[in-house]
Amino acid sequence: MGIEVIFKGKNLIRLLEGLGIAMKISMISVAISIVLGIILGMLMTMKKPAVNAVLRAYLEIVRIMPQMVLLFIVFFGITKMTGINLSAETASLIVFSFWGTAEMADLVRGSLISIPAIQYESSMALGLSGFQTYVYVIIPQIIRRLIPLSINLITRMIKTTSLIMMIGIVEVLKVGQQIIEANRKTSPKAAFGVFAVIFLLYYLVCGPISALSKMLEKRWEN
Amino acid sequence: MEEILKIEGLSKSFDDLTVLEDINLTVAKGEVVVIVGPSGCGKSTLLRCINGLESIEEGKVLLDGETVNPTTGNIRKLRERIGMVFQSYDLFPHMTILDNIMLAPLKVQKRDKAEVKKEAEELLARVGLSSKKDNYPRQLSGGQKQRVAIVRALIMNPEVLLFDEVTAALDPEMVREVLDVILDLASQDRTMIIVTHEMAFAKAIADRVVLLDAGTIVEQSDPISFFESPKTERAKKFLSTFEYSKQ
Ligand SMILES: Nc1ncnc2c1ncn2[C@@H]1O[C@H](COP(=O)(O)OP(=O)(O)O)[C@@H](O)[C@H]1O
Ligand SMILES: [Mg+2]
Numbered sequence: 267m268g269i270e271v272i273f274k275g276k277n278l279i280r281l282l283e284g285l286g287i288a289m290k291i292s293m294i295s296v297a298i299s300i301v302l303g304i305i306l307g308m309l310m311t312m313k314k315p316a317v318n319a320v321l322r323a324y325l326e327i328v329r330i331m332p333q334m335v336l337l338f339i340v341f342f343g344i345t346k347m348t349g350i351n352l353s354a355e356t357a358s359l360i361v362f363s364f365w366g367t368a369e370m371a372d373l374v375r376g377s378l379i380s381i382p383a384i385q386y387e388s389s390m391a392l393g394l395s396g397f398q399t400y401v402y403v404i405i406p407q408i409i410r411r412l413i414p415l416s417i418n419l420i421t422r423m424i425k426t427t428s429l430i431m432m433i434g435i436v437e438v439l440k441v442g443q444q445i446i447e448a449n450r451k452t453s454p455k456a457a458f459g460v461f462a463v464i465f466l467l468y469y470l471v472c473g474p475i476s477a478l479s480k481m482l483e484k485r486w487e488n
Numbered sequence: 489m490e491e492i493l494k495i496e497g498l499s500k501s502f503d504d505l506t507v508l509e510d511i512n513l514t515v516a517k518g519e520v521v522v523i524v525g526p527s528g529c530g531k532s533t534l535l536r537c538i539n540g541l542e543s544i545e546e547g548k549v550l551l552d553g554e555t556v557n558p559t560t561g562n563i564r565k566l567r568e569r570i571g572m573v574f575q576s577y578d579l580f581p582h583m584t585i586l587d588n589i590m591l592a593p594l595k596v597q598k599r600d601k602a603e604v605k606k607e608a609e610e611l612l613a614r615v616g617l618s619s620k621k622d623n624y625p626r627q628l629s630g631g632q633k634q635r636v637a638i639v640r641a642l643i644m645n646p647e648v649l650l651f652d653e654v655t656a657a658l659d660p661e662m663v664r665e666v667l668d669v670i671l672d673l674a675s676q677d678r679t680m681i682i683v684t685h686e687m688a689f690a691k692a693i694a695d696r697v698v699l700l701d702a703g704t705i706v707e708q709s710d711p712i713s714f715f716e717s718p719k720t721e722r723a724k725k726f727l728s729t730f731e732y733s734k735q
Contacts, residue, residue: 382576391641
């Protein structure tokens with residue numbers, strides 16, 4: 267079956283380490299994206315034409331550029347143009363945050379404008395200050411809308427980290443390929459076993475995250 | 489009678505659309521003023537000016553002698569003293585009924601939690617919704633939501649209550665349960681300004697009826713005179729829109 271290669275030597279540990287790198291890059295990027303995305307998303311609802319034009323352009327660029335192209339531009343392009351030597355990991359963090367921030371900003375903007383004006387007004391009419399209105403009325407509603415959507419973004423990021431092997435990072439998929447290469451003679455069917463295990467690993471990571479988001483969505487539907 | 493609210497020469501426009509023009513209205517303590525008028529005549533805007541949700545360019549709104557102005561620092565204090573219930577359901581969807589009611593007394597008035605909870609439960613009982621206190625707004629019917637919205641305004645113990653077509657979005661069979669709550673408030677001598685299209689209700693509850701048309705007050709009088717012998721042509725025409733006869 268080819269599954270036995272997984273248990274040869276340090277292969278399983280190496281696969282898990284690869285998964286760890288993928289997780290690390292996506293988690294740091296997600297954290298950065300959430301913070302910057304909230305700020306940009308709020309800026310986008312402030313109806314400042316100049317700010318909006320810039321942010322729209324940013325969103326469009328992120329939307330039309332494949333992540334792989336962004337990775338190449340940042341990793342090879344920046345190094346060539348500026349002479350600054352970015353590590354592959356830094357380049358990945360930049361690209362994933364650049365992408366994630368755009369998506370988060372759009373989600374935050376969408377959640378903000380989906381809160382009806384009457385929610386602000388009835389809160390103010392009760393005598394709450396603008397700050398209290400945000401803290402007790404608006405932000406809790408936005409978080410409820412935002413969490414399932416950002417969890418979806420997290421799982422997409424974890425999956426997309428498979429691209430970073432293209433700039434030389436040895437993440438889980440790359441480790442898998444190395445194992446298959448190394449055992450080509452002795453276990454020609456290793457590919458099947460290795461990919462099955464990688465599939466399982468992705469599933470073990472993303473499955474619970476998606477399940478959590480479904481659960482929260484159910485609990486908060488209104 | 490002691491006056492509580494005074495509107496002097498109030499005008500309001502949105503860009504170049506004049507919505508209210510030179511409104512003068514004085515409301516006495518304990519008085520129930522019903523405002524009627526065709527859709528778009530400025531009723532909601534008038535109520536929103538009264539509790540400072542709209543800026544006022546010309547004229548004044550005075551609550552017990554204090555000017556209501558959304559840009560000044562005391563606007564929050566004034567809003568605490570003016571309760572408002574809106575036409576659209578405006579309960580906070582992420583909070584239980586009890587939390588909706590308790591938010592403002594706890595956070596704005598900083599009252600004691602146990603005492604607020606007790607009062608909230610008493611008020612809920614009074615509108616027949618004790619069993620719903622731990623439910624979320626989505627689990628309530630429209631009429632129940634509006635009764636909760638009334639309780640939420642009431643618990644702040646406002647000096648003036650504003651109602652903006654609170655039954656307009658309701659199914660007909662739920663209108664009554666909400667209007668009964670407002671009638672109960674009138675019997676407690678609450679000062680209220682009520683915008684409504686329910687003419688039978690207006691006649692029953694009003695101390696004074698005000699007809700607003702195209703942003704001006706065209707007629708105001710006690711309900712019997714207003715409904716039975718309207719003075720202006722405009723009032724006659726408006727009232728005739730509520731009458732039906734087979735041609
Ligand atoms: N925020 C606003 N901006 C522009 N026009 C408005 C705004 N609010 C109300 N209006 C206009 O003011 C007029 C009066 O509205 P409103 O006070 O809601 O009337 P009513 O409550 O009597 O139906 C309408 O023509 C309406 O379109
Ligand atoms: Mg209206």
